[in-house]
Amino acid sequence: MERELKILTFGAPVLREKATPVEDINGALKETIEKMADLMYKVKGLGLAANQVGIPKRFFIMDISQREGRPLLEVYINPVILSAEGVTEYEEGCLSIPGYYAKVERFARLFVKAYDLEGREFERELTGLHAIAFQHEFDHLEGVLFVDRLSPLKKTLFQKWWKKHAPTK
Numbered sequence: 001m002e003r004e005l006k007i008l009t010f011g012a013p014v015l016r017e018k019a020t021p022v023e024d025i026n027g028a029l030k031e032t033i034e035k036m037a038d039l040m041y042k043v044k045g046l047g048l049a050a051n052q053v054g055i056p057k058r059f060f061i062m063d064i065s066q067r068e069g070r071p072l073l074e075v076y077i078n079p080v081i082l083s084a085e086g087v088t089e090y091e092e093g094c095l096s097i098p099g100y101y102a103k104v105e106r107f108a109r110l111f112v113k114a115y116d117l118e119g120r121e122f123e124r125e126l127t128g129l130h131a132i133a134f135q136h137e138f139d140h141l142e143g144v145l146f147v148d149r150l151s152p153l154k155k156t157l158f159q160k161w162w163k164k165h166a167p168t169k
Contacts (some may be wrong), residue, residue, distance in 0.1 A: 003033050005053040009167055010097045019058045019141040022077050025119040027042055029076050036061055038075050045095045047133050049140030052096050060137040064129050079114035090132045092146045104149045106135045
């Protein structure tokens with residue numbers, strides 16, 4: 001029986017796990033990524049990391065072009081940040097913390113390396129929302145959520161907000 005993917009929310013232990021590398025880019029992985037993309041588009045997310053759907057492996061998808069009505073799915077398998085520079089701030093949200101948004105400081109420009117669905121290594125320069133979304137998803141693979149990047153006061157405010165707004169199981 002096929003397992004339906006669902007987005008896990010704040011408090012799920014797998015969201016705090018450091019994901020392990022993908023060993024084999026195969027049909028099962030491609031099928032999982034396809035399901036993740038369907039789910040991400042359905043809920044109108046910009047990105048989705050594997051551990052957000054309960055898979056503690058180092059891959060994520062993102063698509064910031066869909067906002068302009070021209071979807072372009074990007075797949076990052078075993079991603080690495082080669083270098084980062086500059087600083088930017090953006091109001092982020094997360095599919096695993098529905099309804100909560102806060103400004104987060106990120107690098108403005110990244111040089112990254114990863115593998116695509118065909119197992120080919122690629123390098124890319126990312127700027128703007130592209131760089132922000134990559135860092136957000138990359139953090140997931142490290143077991144880090146965007147709320148971890150908030151000031152101590154804002155973290156306390158988030159905890160209070162979450163107690164009030166957390167989805168019931």
